[in-house]
Amino acid sequence: MRTVNSLRRDTYADSVALMRAARRLGDLPGVTAASLVMATEANLRLLADAHLLTAEAAEARPNDLIVAVRGDAEALAHALDAVDGLLEQTDSPTPAASATPAARSLTEADPATALALISTPGPYAAAEALKALRCGMHAFVFSDNVPLDQEIRLKREAHRAGLLAMGPDCGTAVIDGIPLGFANVLRPGRIGLIGASGTGLQQVSCLLDANGEGVRQMIGTGGRDLSADVGGITTLDALELLDADPGCELIVLVSKPPAPEVAERVLARAARAGKPVVACFLDGSGSLAGDGARPSGGEGTRSSAGDGTRSSGGGRVTVAGTLRDAAYAVVEALGGKAPRGVERPRLPVPHGHLLRALYAGGTFAYEARQLLPDAATGTETGTGMGPAAGEVLLPDRDLILDLGDDAYTAGRPHPMIDPTVRARHLRVALDDPRTAVVVLDVVLGHGAGADPAAALAAELERAPSGQRPPVVAFVVGTDADPQDRAAQEARLRAAGALLAPTSTDAIEWAAAMVTSPGHERAQELTTAGGAV
Structure with a gap:
């Protein structure tokens, strides 16, 4: 098993395009890890922590693109040959060519342009957003790793101009x-x-x-x-x-x-x-x-x-x-009738005593911690830090993980795009006899993976429902989302997951199954649907 880096000088690609290409490289036979990142100082640290940085990229500059791949020799050669083609692919049909040439800078944009989307390496994002504001545009800053003082300056400038600075991150x-x-x-x-x-x-x-x-x-x-x-x-x-x-x-x-x-x-x-x-x-x-x-x-x-x-x-x-x-x-x-008091299904009696919530969405982790404030958050336990981590360690206490945190995406796309890291955590949690219940979110929509339920369902199907801990899942999406919400929910149900209607219901149901000492509080909670 080898790790190689390919350095593309002065080559920029949008972070979403890089994440999608990395996901597709990681799916190639013989490839065990893949990452495509701009060579910023923060990204170099993440690659190094994931053991994906080699001497080949030692002289990389922030405007350079690094392709990092681990796998067998034949797979590495094939993966590097495939990079350019993968970067050109999109998840949607290519729009018809426009007679108007694409602007190559914010100052070249149509004067009627009202908003700029900024997705550059973090150290450069604020400067581009400031240019947008000074051109009279609102700024949507998708980039992360923007210094706090730059965010404050950006937002104060937007406020003075009567514009919005959305972001960073x-x-x-x-x-x-x-x-x-x-x-x-x-x-x-x-x-x-x-x-x-x-x-x-x-x-x-x-x-x-x-x-x-x-x-x-x-x-x-x-x-x-x-x-x-x-x-x-x-x-x-x-x-x-x-x-x-x-x-x-x-x-x-x-x-x-x-x-x-x-x-x-x-x-x-x-x-x-x-x-x-x-x-x-x-x-x-x-x-x-x-x-x-x-x-x-x-x-x-x-x-x-x-x-x-x-x-x-x-x-x-x-x-x-x-x-x-x-x-x-x-x-x-607004005068409607919300579905309060929906009857909760009969919950299975688990064999273990610990709750494991493995989220792709960080907000769901915060919501869960309101109910289980003493749960481990993961980063202090060393659980699966990055793609190079060999062993996923689960603590002897409840665990609520935000697997979209930087600690778990070093060298890999976000779990809403690439399910690999979360699937590995799920397998370990299901095999752990201490686990009473697992909670999962599946987020649909633009930018998310084409079939986010598939990898999770595959892990559930490794063992029949009666031979593994129960799994409570919820799907965040609409009927119009490209992933087909009904199909995603059906896939999870077929694999034996219990589908909750919301993130709140999911953690309440899971807490109700926890029977270990110290969880009497969770057993006594009441909700609109009755006693938890």
Whole structure:
């Protein structure tokens, strides 16, 4: 088994194209690991940590492309020959040629261009986003590894110009009906969503779609926007825009745990909005146990028993503790009937005593930690760090992993694109006699893998349901997504997975199966569907 690097001088490719090409290289016979990255300092460290960096790339510069492949000698030669062709492939038909030549810089773009999508190596992304802002364009910054001080400068500049800086590390958005990043195919409608949480926005918007509601705008802000350092600049600017939009009838805020003082500032502005606002911050302010959420702008009251929401700001703001409760609160605020109180299926009695949640979406991990705050998060246990890790180590405690974190994607695409790393963790979890239940998410939409359920289902089918721990899975997607949501759910059911309707239900069901000492709290939780 050998590892080789091929260095392409002054060659740039979009990160999504690189991830897709790496996934396809990794699927070739005889290839055990593949990565295509720009040679930034951060990416070189990731390759080195994954044992995929060789002397061949020692002189690489940030504008160079590195192709790193591990496998047998014959496979390596074939893989390197295939790289150029794979980079040219797309997951969708090639559009018809345009008579207008493609712009080769932001200054050459059509003056009517309203938005620029930035997907360059992180150290260069802020400079390109600033150029876009100075050309009068909103900036969607898909790039990660952007220094914090550059993010703050970028967002302050956007605020002064009356524009939005979405990101860095902005995973999803839908602007005027155009999907950006990892986004689902959503029906148009009257709801505006703002989120410092990519998969959280996807879950809420997909639940709204399933309940007949549509999206007016979905504005991603990047995961650090509600930190104390950034101060919610983009979130507050997006609130102003949606509040002034007559076509937006209700605003939704979704975030991983924010800085408390920033959350209060955002909720105070939401309370002054001229339309209803539903906020879900996944910070424990509204627990899975139905304890309600921290109100803003006055004393809050529970809107209904056991639904995990509170009203505040004169009743204009509803604060929900979970992604499910946020979506259902929106449906009800707009006069619809949410499917609360859906009967939970009979749950199997597991043989083990530990819960293993293996997520591709980081927001789902934060939601799960509200219910199981003492669970291991993975990085401190050394579980499967990168593609070169030989042994996946599972701790002797509950485990909630965000396998989309950089620690697990070193040298590999995100698990929403390439399921290899998660499939390996799943196999180990299923074979571990301590495992009581496994939780999985499957995220559909633009940018995600063509058949994300397949690799997970294959692992489940290695052993009949009665001979392995039960698996609770949920699918985030719409009927219009390219992966065929019904087919993905059917594939998982056929493999023996128990399908939950939402991320919230999935972790509640799994917690109900845990029988080890220390989990009596989980056994006593109540939900809209009854006792957990």
